[in-house]
Amino acid sequence: MALAELQRDPAGGGRFSSPVPPLCRRRPCALGVDEAGRGPVLGPMVYAICYCPVEKLPELEALGVADSKTLSEAERERRLGLLEAAGDFVGWGLQVLPPAHISACMQQRAKYNLNELSQDTAQGLIQLALDSGVQVTQVFVDTVGPPDRYQARLQLQFPGLGVTVRPKADSLFPVVSAASICAKVARDRALLHWNFLEDFGDPDRGYGSGYPNDPKTKEWLRRNLEPVFGFPQLVRFSWGTAQALLQREGVPVTWADDDPPSDPPSVLSFFARSPPQPLPHRPLPHRFFQERSLRPLTEL
Known part of the structure; x- marks a missing residue:
């Protein structure tokens, strides 16, 4: 896997992908989506896609792909090597989201939670494959949030594709298992080569x-x-x-432009009747106003 650029600057994140196998530009393809590093407090979250012609799915499964969480680090690396060796019919793509980017998204003023970030990232990688000329016809996704809602969203975005969103898809569909291995190995390498500045x-x-x-x-x-x-x-x-x-x-921090702490006024205080105030002494108005019993608005 050509991840030398990621290993040089893991904190930079970005997209990384293999060359598109010519066969994937000609034949209908299945594409799987999975992630690694959604829950940790350390390191990036990595989303991955893996794709191959539908007719080659048995060959992909024969490579021994499986849910990356069930494999040791050595086994993930070994099976990734098998995927790379099958580059004439297997392709992949990655989106690496650095920790600072994840936190900034989650803490921005407009609400943008981790589920939305994950779904947008997955959608972008599917579009990347399509833009790269991969003849995607089937998409299989490991769910984030309610699967029915997620599937409906992707189906609306990609109406020409068959979309399947399932919990534990990385253990159900070999093409998702392959994406799971790619994502996990990339995250592990990012952690291993992290540059502490x-x-x-x-x-x-x-x-x-x-x-x-x-x-x-x-x-x-x-x-x-x-x-x-x-x-x-x-x-x-x-x-x-x-x-x-x-x-x-x-260390506690006090910002110079912070307002001094105070209890906010009750909402009811804005509707309370004010006690009557004595009117200031004024000269008698003009006879025109007296004859017509007219009074200034301020006295009403």
């Missing part, structure tokens, strides 16, 4: 799985917290685990 912390790679409930991950976060500047770029700062640690052990 910060001048603080202890950038050893003993951070465990990267999931918030992993004791090694929690200890690495605590050890790499800089009280003023926070965490290295490897950390998804929008995750609750990171936020709680920063609030507990970081």
